[in-house]
Amino acid sequence: MTSIRKVAVESGLPAKTIRYYEDIGLVRPARSANGYRVFSPADVQKLSFLARARSLGFSIEDCRALLALYEDRSRASADVKRVAEHHLARIARKIAALQSMQATLTVLVERCHGDDRPDCPILDDLARHTSSGAA
Amino acid sequence: MTSIRKVAVESGLPAKTIRYYEDIGLVRPARSANGYRVFSPADVQKLSFLARARSLGFSIEDCRALLALYEDRSRASADVKRVAEHHLARIARKIAALQSMQATLTVLVERCHGDDRPDCPILDDLARHTSSGAA
DNA sequence: CTTGACCTTCCATTAACTGGAAGGTTTATA
DNA sequence: TATAAACCTTCCAGTTAATGGAAGGTCAAG
Numbered sequence: 047m048t049s050i051r052k053v054a055v056e057s058g059l060p061a062k063t064i065r066y067y068e069d070i071g072l073v074r075p076a077r078s079a080n081g082y083r084v085f086s087p088a089d090v091q092k093l094s095f096l097a098r099a100r101s102l103g104f105s106i107e108d109c110r111a112l113l114a115l116y117e118d119r120s121r122a123s124a125d126v127k128r129v130a131e132h133h134l135a136r137i138a139r140k141i142a143a144l145q146s147m148q149a150t151l152t153v154l155v156e157r158c159h160g161d162d163r164p165d166c167p168i169l170d171d172l173a174r175h176t177s178s179g180a181a
Numbered sequence: 182m183t184s185i186r187k188v189a190v191e192s193g194l195p196a197k198t199i200r201y202y203e204d205i206g207l208v209r210p211a212r213s214a215n216g217y218r219v220f221s222p223a224d225v226q227k228l229s230f231l232a233r234a235r236s237l238g239f240s241i242e243d244c245r246a247l248l249a250l251y252e253d254r255s256r257a258s259a260d261v262k263r264v265a266e267h268h269l270a271r272i273a274r275k276i277a278a279l280q281s282m283q284a285t286l287t288v289l290v291e292r293c294h295g296d297d298r299p300d301c302p303i304l305d306d307l308a309r310h311t312s313s314g315a316a
Numbered sequence: 317c318t319t320g321a322c323c324t325t326c327c328a329t330t331a332a333c334t335g336g337a338a339g340g341t342t343t344a345t346a
Numbered sequence: 347t348a349t350a351a352a353c354c355t356t357c358c359a360g361t362t363a364a365t366g367g368a369a370g371g372t373c374a375a376g
Contacts, residue, residue: 049353049354050353050354051352051353051354057311060333060334061354062333062334062335063332063333063334065355065356066332066333066334070332080340080341080342080354080355081340081341081354081355081356082341082353082354082355083354083355090311091308091311094308094310094311095307095308095311097310098306098307098310098311099307100332101282102282102285102286102307103279103282105331105332106331106332112304112307115301115304116304116307116308118299119299120299121299121301122296122297122298122299123293123294123295123296123297123298123299123300123301123303123304124295124296124297126293126301126303126304127290127293127295127301127303128295130286130289130290130293130303131290133286134283134286134287134290137279137282137283137286138283140275140279141276141279141280141283144238144272144275144276144279145276147236147237147238147272148269148272148273148276150237151237151265151268151269151272152269154265155262155265155266155269158258158261158262158265159258160258160259160262160263161257161258161259162257162258162259163257163258164253164254164255164256164257164258165258166250166256166258166261166262168258168261168262168265169247169250169251169258169261171233172230172233172234172237172247172251173226173229173230173251175229175232175233176192176225176226176229176230176233184322184323185322185323186321186322186323195364195365196323197364197365197366198363198364198365200324200325201363201364201365205363215323215324215371215372215373216323216324216325216371216372217322217323217324217372218323218324235363240362240363241362241363241364
């Protein structure tokens with residue numbers, strides 16, 4: 047259970063991504079005589095941790111910080127919480143931005159008859175939102 | 182009203198971005214004798230169109246398509262609508278993914294006492310979501 | 317004639333991978 | 347034994363949509 051392919055299956059990360067994570071210093075698997083990577087159970091655990099953190103949208107740098115906290119038995123949970131709260135704030139901002147786009151676009155799409163005629167409220171909106179042609 | 186700096190103010194796009202848009206063929210401003218870009222009112226209109234489309238989250242390639250439709254007086258509004266609907270679908274998927282992360286993280290953050298003690302439900306979650314340690 | 321505000325091009329960097337080339341190793345099979 | 351399949355390795359390039367900065371040309375004012 048130590049070759050990269052097996053660890054990929056185990057952790058849910060593509061082998062390519064695992065190599066990338068080693069490149070950027072998130073994991074340091076050992077090497078066997080032939081140069082192949084050898085992953086310890088702790089390495090696999092780290093990679094699964096990373097997969098989960100990434101799936102929750104944490105950036106690689108957040109993951110690096112979370113991993114350090116994870117491995118620091120004397121961490122303060124406040125430090126972890128702070129990282130998560132910042133991330134939650136980012137998520138909330140992204141959702142708000144997307145919902146704003148969604149609202150605007152939904153209205154425009156509803157108004158567009160969508161047939162073979164050229165007049166189109168969507169293009170009208172895009173063209174109208176010009177400082178010069180504001181009215 | 183034709184220098185890049187003025188067009189930047191007018192369109193709301195950074196000068197750097199306008200040069201980039203020329204690079205990738207979205208606009209083709211004329212050049213004056215000294216090599217400076219000279220923007221026609223139509224160029225400015227195009228750039229404003231792009232700024233608006235980008236602000237609604239359309240990709241550059243979508244923008245390219247929308248701009249082509251905008252300039253095609255014999256377009257079918259159905260073609261525009263299709264692009265917008267695909268984009269709306271992408272937005273909806275992104276929102277759903279973010280909301281899922283938000284829900285999970287909110288629960289974890291609420292559970293984390295966030296003090297100087299090391300035990301932390303957030304790290305527990307990240308570490309627990311391992312195929313091996315599935316509980 | 318020089319300072320400052322413009323403008324130009326070109327190169328590097330960002331985030332987080334992903335694809336593919338070129339080549340070494342190991343295992344299975346004919 | 348030969349060789350092919352199925353692994354593994356490193357390294358380079360590309361993706362999105364810009365952004366930062368260096369090096370240098372131009373132009374109006376004082």
